[in-house]
Amino acid sequence: MTIRWGILGTGTIARLVADDLGLLPNAELAAVGSRAQARADTFGDTFDVPHRHGSYEALVADPDLDVIHVATPHSAHLKHATMALEAGHAVLCEKPLALNATQAEQLIDTARRHDQFLMEAMWTxxxxxxxxxxxxxxxxxxxxxxxxxxxxxxxxxxxxxxxxxxxxxxxxxxxxxxxxxxxxxxxxxxxxxxxxxxxxxxxxxxxxxxxxxxxxxxxxxxxxxxxxxxxxxxxxxxxxxxxxxxxxxxxxxxxxxxxxxxxxxxxxxxxxxxxxxxYQFEAAHVMTCLREGRTESPVMPLGESHAxxxxxxxxxxxxxxxxxxxx
CATH class of the missing domain: 3.30.360.10 (Dihydrodipicolinate Reductase; domain 2)
Known part of the structure; x- marks a missing residue:
């Protein structure tokens, strides 16, 4: 079962993750989203990504994705992960899960309300x-x-x-x-x-x-x-x-x-x-969780991210x- 990935953001972490997704069988980097179309296109050219979106809203609206990796700064995690979850996507969100525990609780509540997978990307x-x-x-x-x-x-x-x-x-x-x-x-x-x-x-x-x-x-x-x-x-x-x-x-x-x-x-x-x-190891774990129908990781559980x-x-x-x- 191929898992189709989207990456929200085009910075350093996004590039490292894009590199590593190419090492995983049955992982397809299908889309990238940026605040500027030119950056999305450059990223897409570099990593051979077929769908390049000039806004984060357009990325999360892409129906042909299974999971979105949120690779923006800490301060934007709540907003961007919420967008992806509410659009019906599983989310792997960069660490820390949010700016503070209150935001993390809001994000966890959103994931559970929409019955979507969410995990903090604690890659180590x-x-x-x-x-x-x-x-x-x-x-x-x-x-x-x-x-x-x-x-x-x-x-x-x-x-x-x-x-x-x-x-x-x-x-x-x-x-x-x-x-x-x-x-x-x-x-x-x-x-x-x-x-x-x-x-x-x-x-x-x-x-x-x-x-x-x-x-x-x-x-x-x-x-x-x-x-x-x-x-x-x-x-x-x-x-x-x-x-x-x-x-x-x-x-x-x-x-x-x-x-x-x-x-x-x-x-x-x-x-x-x-x-x-x-970064391929956390991505592989996410794909295993999705194939097993999980909405939470047993290795990096949401309660621990909140704590x-x-x-x-x-x-x-x-x-x-x-x-x-x-x-």
């Missing part, structure tokens, strides 16, 4: 290496009871008030763009935290340019993470328990080596390289970071 959760992590942690218990997660992610982006990463109107800041990954990693392993300690450095525009937090869980574990727009934080991760530790190197999500060090000092390293950019935003809302409130849409 579907990477091949995550199968290894879950097997080692949960099935083989190679670390024993995991007590600690550390994760860092950062980029070096010069301050520019007009850049989306620093623009409050576009949901800018390190947390929603980068910090969401280690937050989601902690949720995947331990669930929502029972207590949070955090700190942030704000940019001149009022968004968080750097942030860090410690998640505490009543049954013992801690998750310690940081995210930065102004520092190359290394993009590493480490899980540890009494029986050993599991470390991901700088580009672990790109298939770079992981290393397991056991309590006796022995080590094992392995890599899970793959073709493409890594992630509740936690991030609380962090932003503590830091005094708010977006114009929230006034």
């Amino acid at each position: 959760r579907f990477l091949p290496v995550m199968d290894d992590v879950h097997r080692l942690v949960h099935e083989e218990r190679a670390l024993g009871d995991v007590r600690l997660l550390r994760a860092d992610i950062g980029v070096t982006q010069p301050f520019d008030p007009d850049h989306r990463l620093f623009d409050p109107a576009l949901g800018g800041g390190a947390l929603l763009d980068l910090g969401v990954y280690p937050v989601a990693f902690a949720f995947d392993l331990f669930g929502a935290p029972d207590a949070v300690t955090s700190s942030a450095v704000l940019a001149e525009s009022g968004v968080d340019e750097q942030c860090a937090a410690v998640f505490r869980y009543d049954d013992g574990p801690q998750a310690i993470w940081q995210a930065s727009l102004r520092a190359d934080a290394g993009r590493t991760c480490m899980l540890a328990g009494p029986e050993g530790r599991l470390q991901g190197t700088r580009a672990w999500w790109k298939g770079a080596p992981f290393e397991l060090t056991r309590s006796d000092g022995s080590t094992t390293s392995w890599a899970r390289p793959y073709e493409g950019n890594g 992630l935003l509740q936690t991030m809302d609380a962090l932003r409130a503590e830091w005094g970071v708010a977006y114009p849409q929230e006034a």
Whole structure:
């Protein structure tokens, strides 16, 4: 069964996803939508997309689509995903699912009211290496009871008030763009935290340019993470328990080596390289869900996406970071 995809947006993520859809059998990139016909046509020429729409409204009105990937900035997720759901399409929406938990709740309600599939595009959760992590942690218990997660992610982006990463109107800041990954990693392993300690450095525009937090869980574990727009934080991760530790190197999500060090000092390293950019795995999962008639993913459930935003809302409130849409 061929699944026909539409992509709403033509930016960097849209291009990476378009590349990776070409790696999947029975996935057809059938349409693209942009706010400008010229951009839709250029994207269509690049990725051999037959239907090029000069507005998002025209894309969601296309009857020959099964699922739409929403690839616009955080601030537009509610509007654009709602349009697609109400038009009768399944939706894979870029992370975070919405700007805040209230918007996420509205979006989830819309999906359920229209009986349509909706999933947050937390692409790292579907990477091949995550199968290894879950097997080692949960099935083989190679670390024993995991007590600690550390994760860092950062980029070096010069301050520019007009850049989306620093623009409050576009949901800018390190947390929603980068910090969401280690937050989601902690949720995947331990669930929502029972207590949070955090700190942030704000940019001149009022968004968080750097942030860090410690998640505490009543049954013992801690998750310690940081995210930065102004520092190359290394993009590493480490899980540890009494029986050993599991470390991901700088580009672990790109298939770079992981290393397991056991309590006796022995080590094992392995890599899970793959073709493409890594977005094909979440897309393949979406197609499986659609073929099975699901309206929600068992791997990235909507309740978890909502809880992630509740936690991030609380962090932003503590830091005094708010977006114009929230006034």
